[in-house]
Amino acid sequence: MQRRVLVIDDEASIRESLTEFLEDFEFQVTSAASAEEALEMLNEQPQDIVVADLRLPGMSGDTMIPLAHRLQPNLRFLIHTGSVGYHLSEELTRLGMQPDNVMFKPLSDMMVLVNNLENLLSRP
């Protein structure tokens, strides 16, 4: 069964390249340019994992994650951010997120992200 990934990033070059790359690794990838758009999608179709940017136009990524969790409690999250020195908030930690679920831009190798996704999905 194909694993479903929702990529959220307002920067098209990042969003699209990531989408393309993940598709090459047999992920079923959907993408959104804002948190609101992403929540709409999550409302309509189930996903396995979300790769979310933090600084987004409108709602921020870390505000969106708890809302998304409410929509789909089994959903897993990976943060992909350009902000430096980001630390997980208590709320996100409670949702089961861990420091290694946060990845900092720019990634010199997207394989790191792929591995991280697979690790996260393989967790029980």
Add this chain to the structure above:
Amino acid sequence: MENSDESNSQRAPGSLRRSLLLSLAATTLIPLTLLAVVVLYFMTERAAEDVSSKNQLLVSTISGQVELFLRAPETSLINLRNLYLSHQGSLGHSFQEILDAMAESSQLLESIFIIDRQGVVTDVGLPQKNRNLRAEFERLSLGHLSFIMAARQQQQPVWSDTFLSIITGKTSLALAIPVDDDIIVGNINIALINRFLKELRQGRLVESTIVDRHGEIIACSRQNHDLCPSNLWNLPLIRTAAYKGATTETYEYRGETFLGSVARIDGPNWFILVAQSSATAYEPVRRTSLFFIGAFLITFLVVLLVALLTSKRISAPLSRFARQARALADGDYDLQQLTPGYAEIAVLADDFQHMASRISEREVAVKESEEAYRTLAENLPAIAYRLHIADNSRLQFMNQEHRTMTGFEEENFKVSTDSSPFEEKIHPDDRQDFSTTIKGAISGRTPFTQEYRFKHANGEFRTFYEKGCPVYDSKGKISHIDGVIFDVTERKQAEDIILQSEKMLTVGGLAAGMAHEINNPLAGILQNCQLIRWRLDATQTKNLQSAKETGVDLLQLQQYLQQRNILQMLDAIRDSGQRAARIVENILDFSRKSQKDFSPQNIPELIEKSLELARSDYNLHREFDFRNIEINCHFDDNLPKVHCDPAQIQQVLLNIFKNGAQAMIEHDKNRRHQFQIRSSQQQGMICIEISDNGPGMPADVEKRVFEPFFTTKKVGKGMGLGLSVCYFIITEKHHGSMKVSSTPGEGTKFTICLPLLLSAEQS
């Protein structure tokens, strides 16, 4: 001025001079006057008594003389009686001759009658010149005359009253002496008595008058007999004498006052009045009194004069002192030498002179001091002022600097009831703070400092820094504020720049935001780059599938890409992107204030490690060999450890070494390059001094050397963050200080100080 009310409410003090004058004059003149009055009273009394008694004495003398004078005819007649008795009837014709001879020889007797018992004149004795009248007298009957009857009755001599002589037709007197039944009558020549009186009077201012017992004038010593009064019975004096005997009195007669003494002349029972005009009589008394009064008046005047002079002599220096005191108050210290009249005043004058010179010295000192402070104040590159709060916020003093600093004149700052011009020129946003600070300082009795923007006359806002201090009067009420105002606009601007640069490097600031903005496009570049390389990979099934579908031989394409170096180009893009990402990461490293890597470090060891790093630095090595630079280290013994991040401190030191080495090499390759490194403990800090003998830098570069992105290196050789990051590491992260000083042509010295106190707290 203040106590003028007090002194007015009290009684005005009397003049010293007048009081001295009065008391001096009083002490002398009152007893003198009393004495004079008493003496004058007794003296005039005595003198008057004296005059009276003299007059009295005179009257007794004259009366005695008159008595003596009158005794001569009486004696003659008594002798005649005796003769007559012894030769009764036997004398005959010769008796006539005896009588004549007697009348002839006697001065006083004009004629002598013998009257028989019938009262008929029997015999008449006449002087030669009157003998022809003898027949007229003979046989005259005179027995009825009262004095003859009295003489016969009393059988003793009796004087007649005055009568008109039949013979001479003049006023006459007669003396009757009884001889048994007969009576001898001698007619007395009054003119002779008159002459006698006149003779007695000679050389005297007294007039003598003889009156009979009825007051009829017998004789008078006046030269002109007509002036003699005819009867003096009306004079009370005469009557007193008649009843009481001798007396002396003053009396009025024909409008003139006389002093008169009356005595009785025994025998004829007459009175003699010796009188002198009282003016004449009392002349010596009057003269003595006048002399005395004159002497008293002169004494009075002399005393008054002496008192006047004395009081003047005492009070004159005092008023001169007063004048000089006023002059002193007006600041005139050029005192005239006072000429003191008394020793005490001389002492006072000396003290006064001393006081004046002391005050003068003090004022000179005060003036000099004021001059010094004024000069200092005027030369301050700031506004110095004193604002008299108690006096309607009057500006008591302000130096000239305000013209430059504010562009306004002093009068533009004059505070009135409804406006405070200085405050109004303060930026509206700062005005509230300003007045709050001032009010707080006044009520809290503390000095204050305040920074605010002030609108210069040219419209530009300048930043002022004011430091002031409220001053209170003795009652604890606010008196004034002394303050200094600096124009810190330039400093403020410089501070703002540094603040700005620092902000840029702090978390949440521009740097972090910028890093995020850069990271996103970098991610786009790197991800797409990786994606292209991935999609060109001939080993991937998806790629092979797509190639097959499109009829492309992937292997051929690979060869082409390699031949044209396209894959290397893609790697170059990736490398550049990654490098950019590292730079951003480096910048961000310093914006994190984390002190997790702090630990106690030995500074000399850190310096040695940094030198080691410099020696092995690849980039440095490419251009020159750091080992060729002579390094002189001098570390104080037993330096305490400093709490710091060793990696960061090493980075700072390495940066300085690299900059210094580069500068020295570029300046002169052949010179003997040298680093002098010292480390010592100074005032709670560990200081590191690193001096090179490079080219140094000009003042403008020195000033800007810690600014971010400031560089003197050629484009591409450095990014200008090095020293600003170092500065940030030392000052912000380690709370230390970093300074640079440089002498162009001689070298540059960096001084880094790290606090020990902080390290103690943290360890």
